[in-house]
Amino acid sequence: MAMGEKTGARVTIRDVSREAGVSIKTVSRVLNKEPYVRKATREKVAAAVARLNFRPNLAARSLAGRRSHQIALICDNPSPYYVYEMQLGVRDRCAADGVRMIAQPYDRDSPRLIADIEALLDETHVDGVILTPPVTDDAAVLAMLARRGVRHVRVSPGDDDTSAPATLIDNEGASAAMTAHLLALGHRRIGFIAGHPSYAASHQRQAGHARALAEAGVAFDPALVRTGDYGFGSGAEQAAALLALAEPPTAIFASNDEMAAGVLAAAHRLGVRVPEALSVAGFDDSALAGFVWPPLTTVRQPVRELAYQAADLLLASDPEADPERRAVAYELVVRGSTAHLAG
Amino acid sequence: MAMGEKTGARVTIRDVSREAGVSIKTVSRVLNKEPYVRKATREKVAAAVARLNFRPNLAARSLAGRRSHQIALICDNPSPYYVYEMQLGVRDRCAADGVRMIAQPYDRDSPRLIADIEALLDETHVDGVILTPPVTDDAAVLAMLARRGVRHVRVSPGDDDTSAPATLIDNEGASAAMTAHLLALGHRRIGFIAGHPSYAASHQRQAGHARALAEAGVAFDPALVRTGDYGFGSGAEQAAALLALAEPPTAIFASNDEMAAGVLAAAHRLGVRVPEALSVAGFDDSALAGFVWPPLTTVRQPVRELAYQAADLLLASDPEADPERRAVAYELVVRGSTAHLAG
DNA sequence: TTGTACGCGTTATCAA
DNA sequence: TTGATAACGCGTACAA
Numbered sequence: 114m115a116m117g118e119k120t121g122a123r124v125t126i127r128d129v130s131r132e133a134g135v136s137i138k139t140v141s142r143v144l145n146k147e148p149y150v151r152k153a154t155r156e157k158v159a160a161a162v163a164r165l166n167f168r169p170n171l172a173a174r175s176l177a178g179r180r181s182h183q184i185a186l187i188c189d190n191p192s193p194y195y196v197y198e199m200q201l202g203v204r205d206r207c208a209a210d211g212v213r214m215i216a217q218p219y220d221r222d223s224p225r226l227i228a229d230i231e232a233l234l235d236e237t238h239v240d241g242v243i244l245t246p247p248v249t250d251d252a253a254v255l256a257m258l259a260r261r262g263v264r265h266v267r268v269s270p271g272d273d274d275t276s277a278p279a280t281l282i283d284n285e286g287a288s289a290a291m292t293a294h295l296l297a298l299g300h301r302r303i304g305f306i307a308g309h310p311s312y313a314a315s316h317q318r319q320a321g322h323a324r325a326l327a328e329a330g331v332a333f334d335p336a337l338v339r340t341g342d343y344g345f346g347s348g349a350e351q352a353a354a355l356l357a358l359a360e361p362p363t364a365i366f367a368s369n370d371e372m373a374a375g376v377l378a379a380a381h382r383l384g385v386r387v388p389e390a391l392s393v394a395g396f397d398d399s400a401l402a403g404f405v406w407p408p409l410t411t412v413r414q415p416v417r418e419l420a421y422q423a424a425d426l427l428l429a430s431d432p433e434a435d436p437e438r439r440a441v442a443y444e445l446v447v448r449g450s451t452a453h454l455a456g
Numbered sequence: 457m458a459m460g461e462k463t464g465a466r467v468t469i470r471d472v473s474r475e476a477g478v479s480i481k482t483v484s485r486v487l488n489k490e491p492y493v494r495k496a497t498r499e500k501v502a503a504a505v506a507r508l509n510f511r512p513n514l515a516a517r518s519l520a521g522r523r524s525h526q527i528a529l530i531c532d533n534p535s536p537y538y539v540y541e542m543q544l545g546v547r548d549r550c551a552a553d554g555v556r557m558i559a560q561p562y563d564r565d566s567p568r569l570i571a572d573i574e575a576l577l578d579e580t581h582v583d584g585v586i587l588t589p590p591v592t593d594d595a596a597v598l599a600m601l602a603r604r605g606v607r608h609v610r611v612s613p614g615d616d617d618t619s620a621p622a623t624l625i626d627n628e629g630a631s632a633a634m635t636a637h638l639l640a641l642g643h644r645r646i647g648f649i650a651g652h653p654s655y656a657a658s659h660q661r662q663a664g665h666a667r668a669l670a671e672a673g674v675a676f677d678p679a680l681v682r683t684g685d686y687g688f689g690s691g692a693e694q695a696a697a698l699l700a701l702a703e704p705p706t707a708i709f710a711s712n713d714e715m716a717a718g719v720l721a722a723a724h725r726l727g728v729r730v731p732e733a734l735s736v737a738g739f740d741d742s743a744l745a746g747f748v749w750p751p752l753t754t755v756r757q758p759v760r761e762l763a764y765q766a767a768d769l770l771l772a773s774d775p776e777a778d779p780e781r782r783a784v785a786y787e788l789v790v791r792g793s794t795a796h797l798a799g
Numbered sequence: 800t801t802g803t804a805c806g807c808g809t810t811a812t813c814a815a
Numbered sequence: 816t817t818g819a820t821a822a823c824g825c826g827t828a829c830a831a
Contacts, residue, residue: 123578125808136818141810149816168578172524173808175515176823180810193540193743197533200561213579216559218543235466235511236556345747371747378749400536404688404714404744406721468824479802484826492800516824519807523826 124167133161144169171213175238183213184427185239186420187230187248189221191343192371192399195416199245199268202420210428215239219248227253234263241265241427243420249279250313264432266423271313278426278436280419284314287412287443288321288368289328291394294410294445295364296329299454300392304355304362306372308343315343318368318396337362341372343398348375349382356383356391363454364392370401373409377450392451407449414443467510476504487512514556518581526556527770528582529763530573530591532564534686535714535742538759542588542611545763553771558582562591570596577606584608584770586763592622593656607775609766614656621769621779623762627657630755630786631664631711632671634737637753637788638707639672642797643735645680647698647705649715652685661711661739680705684715686741691718692725699726699734706797707735713744716752720793731795740789750792758784 126144130137135154142150143158150158161167175181186203188196200216207214217233219226226248233239241264248254249267258265259276267279295303305322308315319338326333339354341347348367352375355362367373373395377387385391387407395402397411422439430437469487473480478497485493486501493501504510518524529546531539543559550557560576562569569591576582584607591597592610601608602619610622638646648665651658662681669676682697684690691710695718698705710716716738720730728734730750738745740754765782773780 123808127808137809138811138818139816142817145810151816154816166574168575170519170581170808171579172515172518172581173823174810176513176519176825177808177810178823181515190540194536196540197536197561200559204561213558213576215556216543216561218540218547218559231509232511233556236514238513238515374747381749401744401747404717405748406724466824470824480825481802481827482800485801488826494800497800513824516807517826519809520824520826521807 123170124165126167126169129158129161129165129167132165133158180240181238182211183215183237183239184241184243184424185215185217185233185237186243186245187217187219188245189219189248191246194400195245195398198416199243199420202417202422203243203424205417206421206424206428212240212428214424221247226251227257230254231257234261239263243423243427244268246271246312246314264427266426268419268423269314275436275438278430278438280422280426280439280441282414282419282441282443284317285321285324287396287414287445288318288366289325290321290443290445291366291410291412292322292325293329294447295366295392295394295451296325296331298364298392298451300362300364301331302334302337302360302362302364304352304365305338306348306351306355306365306367306376307338307340308368308372310340312343315368322366341367341375343369343371345371345375345378348372349379350375352376352379353383356380356385362391364394364451367393367395369398370395370409370411371399373411373450374401374405377405377407377409388450388452389455392454394451397446402446402448410448410451411446412443413446415441466513467508469510469512472501472504472508472510475508476501523583524581525554526558526580526582527584527586527767528558528560528576528580529586529588530560530562530597531588532562532591534589537743538588538741541759542586542763545760545765546586546767548760549764549767549771555583555771557767564590569594570600573597574600577604582606586766586770587611589614589657590655607770609769611762611766612657618779618781621773621781623765623769623782623784625757625762625784625786627660628664628667630739630757630788631661631709632668633664633786633788634709634753634755635665635668636672637790638709638735638737638794639668639674641707641735641794643705643707644674645677645703645705645707647695647708648681649691649694649698649708649710649719650681650683651711651715653683655686658686658711665709684710684718686712686714688714688718688721691715692722693718695719695722696726699723699728705734707737707794710736710738712741713738713752713754714742716754716793717744717748720748720750720752731793732798735794735797737794745789745791753791753794754789756787756789758786 130140204214245268250271269281270279307319339351341351365376376393380387394410397413402409402411473483547557588611593614612624613622650662682694684694708719719736737753740756745752745754761784
């Protein structure tokens with residue numbers, strides 16, 4: 114690799130100190146918002162910084178200090194939409210603190226996951242790490258981070274472990290709310306398509322569905338529950354199976370939007386009209402909901418806010434305090450794919 | 457912000473030099489693949505590096521040397537799928553060289569774009585930058601990079617400027633291929649929905665469509681060409697207009713998949729059957745194509761490969777040589793949304 | 800082919 | 816409240 118040469122004279126902290134007529138250390142104090150700097154001095158320095166357009170060299174800060182002013186976002190690929198929204202949320206919170214986000218996309222099942230993360234930590238000395246599913250539940254990764262004493266926040270963890278802070282939505286409650294909505298529309302035979310069993314959310318969402326049925330006193334029919342893998346194809350497949358039942362459901366609730374889109378495809382192919390003959394609902398995990406026909410009724414998970422809160426827990430929370438679990442509100446978005454049961 | 461404390465003793469180059477029984481500088485030589493190191497020495501050092509699991513501190517390398525071993529990927533949000541695929545492609549190429557990718561998502565119309573990028577450059581001293589649309593065509597950004605002498609590569613530029621290397625697909629050719637495909641299916645009245653005029657690709661794709669018609673000797677009917685904005689809603693809207701014509705088209709070619717999904721929605725709503733009464737085609741820009749019904753016939757743009765090639769131009773190309781424009785092959789994917797014209 | 804001395808730009812320590 | 820000086824971990828220049 115032969116890269117371009119360094120560009121000419123960059124502005125350094127020394128230039129600022131000269132411009133402001135103070136020592137280097139005092140400039141450093143202002144940059145780091147340390148106490149014990151006279152207000153007049155602080156303003157003088159701030160003015161010089163602005164005048165020279167000075168921006169501290171992160172490499173030097175990291176090398177000299179205890180902080181790198183960078184945090185890492187470890188994410189893989191449930192859906193590009195999810196990953197990207199996570200990045201935006203974390204970035205927004207970081208920007209407020211002048212911290213840089215290092216987004217690191219990983220392949221779900223890379224055997225080098227741990228080694229890659231360790232390399233990241235050693236090379237960049239990030240101040241903290243944000244984990245998203247499914248890495249958020251990876252025991253080996255969590256153990257490694259704990260062993261190295263790296264601060265981390267888990268997004269949507271699948272357990273109740275409280276050794277690290279976390280952000281999440283109430284998956285069970287959200288799912289129960291959707292089933293309650295379908296019941297309120299008059300549906301009594303509701304098909305449910307669960308997601309891949311390796312995801313914690315999958316079980317939580319199924320539990321919420323069952324709970325809502327129980328609370329409404331509607332008998333639970335095991336034939337109406339099928340398991341998919343969160344993929345479009347599995348949604349179509351399981352929907353076809355449900356629609357082939359002797360007593361088919363009048364509504365199908367899929368655990369995510371890709372599977373719900375699959376349900377729509379199956380319905381279209383089989384000539385079952387949505388929403389007249391079949392209501393379809395899902396979770397808006399990949400932003401498909403508005404791009405299919407008819408638009409899906411979904412539970413919207415505010416991914417960007419989950420990310421923002423996670424970054425906030427990393428940047429603003431007291432590292433000494435007990436790890437906090439911060440819940441974020443979901444939203445039930447009703448669209449044209451569901452309707453009151455006719456008759 | 458109060459971050460966790462640094463974890464205990466990290467392995468440094470000095471530890472490696474002791475372990476290998478050579479000087480620090482020799483270890484450095486091996487790490488940087490410099491010549492003039494005896495093979496035996498090189499192997500001894502490599503063994504020590506592996507044994508101690510040594511990973512050089514990027515901050516120190518950046519501070520001491522002329523390279524930071526990092527490159528930046530500047531991207532905004534045409535589609536999360538696009539951004540994420542870009543990140544994966546760049547990451548893969550970087551990994552091969554031990555370079556770290558800094559992915560920086562930006563909001564399309566942030567007024568602070570230039571300032572943010574300059575801050576990135578000053579803080580991280582990245583060795584190079586990869587630009588994606590629409591920043592890839594932002595004159596102010598390009599001028600700034602040139603002024604500062606920052607190496608950069610443009611993905612899918614809208615002009616023929618050769619001052620910087622670039623990767624791209626032949627949008628016009630791809631579009632012509634799709635129209636030729638529809639013509640081969642027997643369609644003669646083909647509706648075309650252009651994308652937002654501010655994107656260069658939008659014009660290129662429209663030109664390709666027109667060229668294919670001309671080459672086939674099919675008369676061009678201006679009433680069949682409408683302009684959308686690359687969004688789902690605009691696709692539905694323009695499709696409705698096309699289908700309301702006295703002589704409606706038998707096929708509609710939208711400039712991207714979101715608009716094509718909108719076309720499907722409009723067709724469904726109006727009771728026009730796809731593909732029996734209407735063939736629908738688009739460009740697979742956001743990975744929607746397989747999630748709608750029926751699945752869209754599209755031109756697939758290999759985003760990941762575009763990204764990989766861009767990173768390759770940054771990392772492996774001779775900075776002194778004339779900037780290269782590297783074309784990547786597109787693919788025409790025929791799915792259930794198009795069919796031979798009946799009768 | 801290998802090693803020594805120095806400096807990169809910032810923060811930490813300690814003194815003033 | 817401020818400043819001098821020593822690190823931080825590595826690459827560069829030059830000497831051996």
